[in-house]
Amino acid sequence: xxxxxxxxGTDQSGRGGxxxxxxxxxxxxxxxxxxxxxxxxxxFLIAEAAVxxxxxxxxxxxxxxxxxxxxxEYVVRFDVHQRIQHILMFSSFITLAFTGLPQKFHAWDGSQxxxxxxxxxxxxxxxxxxxxxxMLFDCLYHGVYIARGLLVRRQLTMLQMIxxxxxxLDAFQMFRYFLGLSDEKPRFGRFSYLEKFxxxxxxxxxxxxxGSGLILLFPVQVSxxxxxxxxxxxxxxxSDEAVLAVGWIFIVHFFYAHFAPAVFPFNSSxxxxxxxxxxxxxxxxxxxxxxxxxxxxxxxxxxxAPADASLxxxxxxxxxxxxxxxGEP
Amino acid sequence: xxxxxxxxxxxxxxxPGFLALAIVAAFVAAAGPGPARAEVLALPPVPHxxxxxxxxxxxxxxxxxxxxxxxxxxxxxxxxxxxxxxxGQPSSGSATPPAASPADRPVTPSTxxxxxxxxxxxxxxxxxxxxxxxxxxTALGSGEAMTATINLSEIAGSVHGRKLTCVAxxxxxxxxxxxxxxxxxxxxxxxxxxAAQCTACHKEVAAPFAESVHGRALAAGNSKAASCTxxxxxxxxxxxxxxxRRPELCGSCHTVVTETYQxxxxxxxxxxxxxxxxxxxxxxxxxxxxxxxxxVNDPDGPTxxxxxxxxxxxxxxxxxxxxxxxxxxxxxxxxVSNEAPNCVDCHxxxxxxxxxxxxxxxxxxxxxxxxxxxxQGANESFAGGWMGHEEPSPGWFPIVFFTERFLFFLTTSVxxxxxxxVELDLLRWLVxxxxxxxxxxxx
Numbered sequence: 001x002x003x004x005x006x007x008x009g010t011d012q013s014g015r016g017g018x019x020x021x022x023x024x025x026x027x028x029x030x031x032x033x034x035x036x037x038x039x040x041x042x043x044f045l046i047a048e049a050a051v052x053x054x055x056x057x058x059x060x061x062x063x064x065x066x067x068x069x070x071x072x073e074y075v076v077r078f079d080v081h082q083r084i085q086h087i088l089m090f091s092s093f094i095t096l097a098f099t100g101l102p103q104k105f106h107a108w109d110g111s112q113x114x115x116x117x118x119x120x121x122x123x124x125x126x127x128x129x130x131x132x133x134x135m136l137f138d139c140l141y142h143g144v145y146i147a148r149g150l151l152v153r154r155q156l157t158m159l160q161m162i163x164x165x166x167x168x169l170d171a172f173q174m175f176r177y178f179l180g181l182s183d184e185k186p187r188f189g190r191f192s193y194l195e196k197f198x199x200x201x202x203x204x205x206x207x208x209x210x211g212s213g214l215i216l217l218f219p220v221q222v223s224x225x226x227x228x229x230x231x232x233x234x235x236x237x238x239s240d241e242a243v244l245a246v247g248w249i250f251i252v253h254f255f256y257a258h259f260a261p262a263v264f265p266f267n268s269s270x271x272x273x274x275x276x277x278x279x280x281x282x283x284x285x286x287x288x289x290x291x292x293x294x295x296x297x298x299x300x301x302x303x304x305a306p307a308d309a310s311l312x313x314x315x316x317x318x319x320x321x322x323x324x325x326x327g328e329p
Numbered sequence: 330x331x332x333x334x335x336x337x338x339x340x341x342x343x344x345p346g347f348l349a350l351a352i353v354a355a356f357v358a359a360a361g362p363g364p365a366r367a368e369v370l371a372l373p374p375v376p377h378x379x380x381x382x383x384x385x386x387x388x389x390x391x392x393x394x395x396x397x398x399x400x401x402x403x404x405x406x407x408x409x410x411x412x413x414x415x416x417g418q419p420s421s422g423s424a425t426p427p428a429a430s431p432a433d434r435p436v437t438p439s440t441x442x443x444x445x446x447x448x449x450x451x452x453x454x455x456x457x458x459x460x461x462x463x464x465x466x467t468a469l470g471s472g473e474a475m476t477a478t479i480n481l482s483e484i485a486g487s488v489h490g491r492k493l494t495c496v497a498x499x500x501x502x503x504x505x506x507x508x509x510x511x512x513x514x515x516x517x518x519x520x521x522x523x524a525a526q527c528t529a530c531h532k533e534v535a536a537p538f539a540e541s542v543h544g545r546a547l548a549a550g551n552s553k554a555a556s557c558t559x560x561x562x563x564x565x566x567x568x569x570x571x572x573x574r575r576p577e578l579c580g581s582c583h584t585v586v587t588e589t590y591q592x593x594x595x596x597x598x599x600x601x602x603x604x605x606x607x608x609x610x611x612x613x614x615x616x617x618x619x620x621x622x623x624x625v626n627d628p629d630g631p632t633x634x635x636x637x638x639x640x641x642x643x644x645x646x647x648x649x650x651x652x653x654x655x656x657x658x659x660x661x662x663x664x665v666s667n668e669a670p671n672c673v674d675c676h677x678x679x680x681x682x683x684x685x686x687x688x689x690x691x692x693x694x695x696x697x698x699x700x701x702x703x704x705q706g707a708n709e710s711f712a713g714g715w716m717g718h719e720e721p722s723p724g725w726f727p728i729v730f731f732t733e734r735f736l737f738f739l740t741t742s743v744x745x746x747x748x749x750x751v752e753l754d755l756l757r758w759l760v761x762x763x764x765x766x767x768x769x770x771x772x
Contacts, residue, residue: 178754
């Protein structure tokens with residue numbers, strides 16, 4: 001359900017050749033081919049991107065006038081249910097991470113301080129359980145939403161989330177582009193391979209973490225049904241899988257939703273549901289062509305923002321990051 | 330000083346003494362590596378019957394015809410016959426001039442007491458012993474009887490035996506006889522008051538003991554609380570090192586738990602002589618000194634709910650390590666409540682047994698009951714999920730082991746892929762930005 005957009009081409013303002021120190025240091029450290037080395041490199045690069053992004057806030061052109069924005073066409077990429085599902089997901093996820101990780105890394109002084117600050121272990125566990133049920137409810141909500149979309153509303157575009165062989169080829173092409181072996185980025189359909197990975201990773205993660213969490217919540221009852229050995233398995237799986245989820249979300253997802261140069265500091269489309277049509281056509285060219293060819297098909301709606309819509313857009317924040325800010329110098 | 334001491338050098342001709350001699354010889358032999366020559370207290374028999382001569386001091390008083398020796402000064406009438414028996418009866422106690430030949434003297438053990446090597450006793454003590462060797466009983470204010478008899482073998486075996494005189498501790502008796510009346514109302518009060526004599530020399534333990542659970546209880550007026558002599562003994566005062574491994578000392582008051590302990594694996598190992606077996610003080614104190622004993626539930630004490638794991642863990646390190654990683658250990662470390670289960674909640678405290686022993690609390694048949702104390706409704710299936718204090722391995726809970734391995738591999742590879750993706754994306758962006766010179770990414 002979590003989908004986020006990623007942009008490549010936007011009007012980054014000219015600060016030619018500006019590779020800052022963090023980037024160079026990060027590249028050097030990254031030569032050490034270890035996970036820690038790679039983590040450092042990623043963090044330094046993210047810092048580099050953030051530095052550039054902040055600088056761009058002050059150097060990019062003034063936002064277009066409201067009249068110009070009102071004429072812009074938007075693609076409604078996420079309907080209201082998807083947006084609510086994402087809000088429920090990330091708020092419960094962050095709560096679960098912040099109340100769960102201190103329990104996993106209990107020997108660390110910081111964990112003990114944090115748990116004490118929240119009111120003790122019992123309180124932290126209660127918060128964790130409430131957030132867990134919010135997340136499980138969200139899954140239920142999403143399941144009903146999918147079923148209704150497919151069976152009742154015949155929104156067959158949902159099926160485009162299913163991984164296809166093309167996604168593997170797209171990933172190869174993306175790495176060829178990264179490594180300078182090709183100047184062409186892969187041309188994505190409605191969902192890129194990374195977006196599909198995000199979505200199905202949540203599916204897998206919920207199954208493992210949610211299932212094991214329920215076992216840990218009702219160990220006595222569960223061991224009446226299956227051998228009690230399932231409990232330590234659930235214990236191990238719950239916390240280890242949580243590290244995977246947190247690692248992926250906090251590093252990869254946060255990067256593409258917040259720190260990537262094109263979206264820094266924040267990609268708002270998952271909250272507004274809207275993506276500028278030209279940007280959508282760049283990021284998802286295969287689907288974008290369909291949108292242009294057959295506007296109104298299924299749930300993709302192209303809006304030529306009317307005068308009153310521009311009010312809404314400006315209040316909620318535009319999906320176009322480089323135009324939605326009030327970052328006047 | 331040897332007036333009361335007679336050398337026991339050779340066979341004694343005096344017939345009734347043969348039995349006594351055998352007894353004495355047996356005791357001397359049993360005394361172990363003592364000197365070959367033993368000196369015992371002996372005393373002159375009364376060469377006449379008591380008939381018509383009940384008032385000894387008429388003749389043997391200071392102004393009598395045959396005054397008693399000078400060191401008998403002040404001894405009251407009724408005590409004479411405690412030591413001096415008519416000829417033909419075994420006498421008790423001692424008193425004989427050194428000039429007398431040993432061969433002339435009957436040597437008998439005093440009333441019920443073994444003859445003891447008292448070589449080197451301070452001279453003033455012999456005066457005390459002369460009377461107090463006999464069975465003397467005095468009455469305290471409450472009417473409670475208190476024996477004033479010295480057990481000579483106790484004195485001889487004590488660490489004070491050759492170093493302190495009687496009056497060094499019994500300071501109120503230093504003025505000699507008659508003694509001032511005992512002020513303590515009862516025996517416990519007497520014992521508690523005696524502690525002041527100990528701390529006169531052992532000043533360094535006065536302060537810590539006063540802070541201990543026993544010291545504070547005494548100060549609060551609970552005369553049943555243990556005082557110095559309850560643990561260390563009085564006349565048989567022992568070195569501190571010997572006390573730690575004597576649970577029966579604690580057991581003289583703490584009866585039930587000590588019996589439970591003595592049947593436990595700790596108690597059995599201690600009794601079998603294992604040097605590292607957990608004694609009472611090993612768990613109940615941090616420094617194995619009874620002077621620092623605190624209440625069992627003292628929040629800072631080693632047996633408080635929170636400190637039990639560390640206390641057990643000083644010996645059972647592996648168990649502590651795995652305990653810390655369980656929910657139980659995390660609840661203990663992070664929890665605000667005292668309900669987190671620690672070692673003794675599953676294993677028991679005083680009665681702890683080997684985990685695989687038949688009678689143990691944590692065994693296969695009764696295992697689930699232990700879990701069910703907290704996890705209501707827990708059955709044996711639930712208990713079967715407890716990994717004990719072992720790390721999972723291919724041979725022990727392999728499904729847990731391989732789950733952890735698989736997820737570690739998955740996490741590492743997926744996150745590494747994600748990081749690689751992010752950093753290559755950014756590197757490419759930076760390179761293009763630099764190459765293009767205007768930051769525009771080609772499309």
